[in-house]
Amino acid sequence: MADVKEKERTAKDWIKILLPKILRAAVWGFIMGGEMLILIYIAEAGGPFLKLIPIEQESLSYLLVVFVGFEVAIQLLYGTIFQYALSITRALISMIALVFMTNGGIISITLQRSQEIPIPLGMSIIFAIDFKAILGAWLLLSSLSIVKNLLQAIEFLSEKEEEPAIPPEIP
Amino acid sequence: MRQSIRGLGWAITISTLLLFVFLITAVYSVFQTLASGQGIGLDGLRINFSDNRLVLSIPVTVNNTGYYDITDFEITTMLRDSDGRTLSSSSSTIKEIKKRSTESRSHNLSLSLTDIFSNLSYLLSRDTEFRIDFSVKFRYAYALGFNLAMTNMSVPWGAPLYGLALKEPGLPKFNGTHLTIDVIIEVENHSFFDVNGNLNLKIYNEDDVYIGSGRGAVNIPRGSRLSGPVETVIQVTNPLDFTGEGYLEVYLELPMFAQSFELGRVNYG
Numbered sequence: 001m002a003d004v005k006e007k008e009r010t011a012k013d014w015i016k017i018l019l020p021k022i023l024r025a026a027v028w029g030f031i032m033g034g035e036m037l038i039l040i041y042i043a044e045a046g047g048p049f050l051k052l053i054p055i056e057q058e059s060l061s062y063l064l065v066v067f068v069g070f071e072v073a074i075q076l077l078y079g080t081i082f083q084y085a086l087s088i089t090r091a092l093i094s095m096i097a098l099v100f101m102t103n104g105g106i107i108s109i110t111l112q113r114s115q116e117i118p119i120p121l122g123m124s125i126i127f128a129i130d131f132k133a134i135l136g137a138w139l140l141l142s143s144l145s146i147v148k149n150l151l152q153a154i155e156f157l158s159e160k161e162e163e164p165a166i167p168p169e170i171p
Numbered sequence: 172m173r174q175s176i177r178g179l180g181w182a183i184t185i186s187t188l189l190l191f192v193f194l195i196t197a198v199y200s201v202f203q204t205l206a207s208g209q210g211i212g213l214d215g216l217r218i219n220f221s222d223n224r225l226v227l228s229i230p231v232t233v234n235n236t237g238y239y240d241i242t243d244f245e246i247t248t249m250l251r252d253s254d255g256r257t258l259s260s261s262s263s264t265i266k267e268i269k270k271r272s273t274e275s276r277s278h279n280l281s282l283s284l285t286d287i288f289s290n291l292s293y294l295l296s297r298d299t300e301f302r303i304d305f306s307v308k309f310r311y312a313y314a315l316g317f318n319l320a321m322t323n324m325s326v327p328w329g330a331p332l333y334g335l336a337l338k339e340p341g342l343p344k345f346n347g348t349h350l351t352i353d354v355i356i357e358v359e360n361h362s363f364f365d366v367n368g369n370l371n372l373k374i375y376n377e378d379d380v381y382i383g384s385g386r387g388a389v390n391i392p393r394g395s396r397l398s399g400p401v402e403t404v405i406q407v408t409n410p411l412d413f414t415g416e417g418y419l420e421v422y423l424e425l426p427m428f429a430q431s432f433e434l435g436r437v438n439y440g
Contacts, residue, residue: 123323130316134194141187148179155172 025075032071033064040064063097066090081160084153088146095142098135105132197312200237209234211307220364225282233265234273239312241268246278249304250326252294258287258301289430294328296335298361301326329361331391337421337434341400343374345415350374350383350407352439353400354421360391367391368425370401374439376417383407389423416440 040061070090077083099105108128113119204210212232219226227248235241249260263278288295306320338355352372360366368389374382385405391397407413421434 120325122325123321126318126320126322128316128318128320130318131194131314132316133314134190137186137190141183141190144179144183148176148183151172151176151179155176 021076021078024078025072028075029068029072033067037061037064037068059101063094063101066093066097081153081156084149084156087149088153091142091146091149095139098138102131102135105135106130193312193314196238197315200239201311201315201317204235204237207234207236210236218363223283223285225284227280227282229278229280230275231263231265231278232273232275233268235268235270237270237311240270242266242310242313244268244274244309245307247304247306247308248278248280250280250282251302251304252291253299253302255302256291258282258291285430294330295332295432296330298330298333299328301328329363331360331362331364331366332423332432333359333361335434337437339437340419340439343405343415343439345407345410345413347410348407350385350405350413352403352405352419354387354403354419354437355400356389356397356434358391359396360393363393365390365392366425368423370403371422371424371431372403372405373420374405374407374417375420376412376414377440380412382409382412382417386424414440 040057067090070086070093074083074086074090077086106128108126111117111119111125111127113121113123117125119125210233212234214230214232217228217230219228227250229246229248231246233241233244244265245262246264247260247262250258252258259280259282261278261280263276265274265276268274293299303324303326304320304322305324306318308316308318310316334357336357338357340355341353344351352374354370354372356370366389370387370389371384372386373384376382383405385403387401387403389397389401416438417440418436418438420436422431423434424431
């Protein structure tokens with residue numbers, strides 16, 4: 001019966017099903033890091049913006065690309081078990097990446113003499129921020145998020161056990 | 172189960188939002204406090220010199236205009252010589268500066284000149300430079316730690332006895348019991364303090380026979396050279412040994428450095 005229904009679907013029907021998902025994925029991708037990626041790659045806007053973030057541009061770009069990629073995939077696979085698997089993976093990757101990128105919660109900037117910084121020769125200025133407590137809180141919340149996604153996945157599977165079916169929008 | 176998961180989800184979302192709001196307000200607040208120009212005030216360096224101790228004093232004022240408390244505010248200074256040896260270090264701490272309040276403290280770095288000159292005697296006669304490492308660290312909102320360190324700041328050191336050289340004295344004047352000799356010393360005081368001391372002499376004839384000893388006062392104001400010869404009066408123990416020729420052994424005694432410096436021998440007559 002379901003096969004008959006599938007066969008009856010036209011291209012228009014598929015667009016109706018997929019378009020909202022793609023739009024939703026695009027919007028969430030933009031919210032969850034896309035806007036920062038755009039800021040980084042627009043030189044005029046990204047220049048002053050990046051100066052405020054004491055992390056290498058390349059590392060930040062990679063993290064954002066991964067984050068946006070995961071978000072788009074999660075939104076496209078919304079309503080499937082993959083949504084939870086990807087959410088857990090994303091949380092794990094972001095936890096590990098953040099710990100490595102921030103040197104365990106201590107960011108240090110060393111300023112040497114240059115044309116922009118006319119400090120005396122031989123002198124250096126070191127500025128360090130220790131935000132281990134904030135990073136700890138973030139890791140705790142990420143761990144809770146993993147637990148939540150696991151529980152959601154278990155619930156999703158238990159519901160599917162009762163009503164086994166592949167979501168109609170997945171071809 | 173669904174309700175529990177939903178509750179957990181909301182708890183995570185709200186906690187994450189609160190964490191971000193806290194982080195943004197704390198960072199904004201601390202930079203606003205520092206950027207205002209009145210947050211941390213170092214009101215110039217003051218130098219005091221007494222009892223052979225040099226005290227560098229920096230009045231520190233912390234005006235916490237932010238939304239959160241500042242805790243464990245600590246200023247550390249370390250003075251090193253040009254070879255990197257530590258001469259002195261000091262730390263000053265303000266335990267807590269509540270939000271919308273101001274705290275002041277004087278940060279002092281003390282140096283014993285006696286200790287320094289006994290270990291680093293070259294500082295007496297050679298102009299050089301010291302290195303100062305300065306750091307300020309504090310915790311903001313009990314969660315964020317900030318540390319600003321300025322290393323290798325250069326501070327010029329002027330030698331109190333720069334270019335010290337003993338020249339041949341004038342002819343001694345003998346009155347039968349005492350000798351008066353004008354000792355000529357070339358020296359410049361490049362330091363920031365006056366040098367006061369005594370020139371001690373031992374006089375011998377050309378046959379190495381001790382004739383007597385005496386002293387003369389030396390005063391070299393800061394930033395100037397010794398003007399004119401140092402007149403020294405020598406009590407002659409045996410006038411018959413004075414032949415009008417011989418040599419002097421010259422010592423410079425500086426009470427502020429608690430030691431005497433041998434300047435060497437010079438012939439007279």
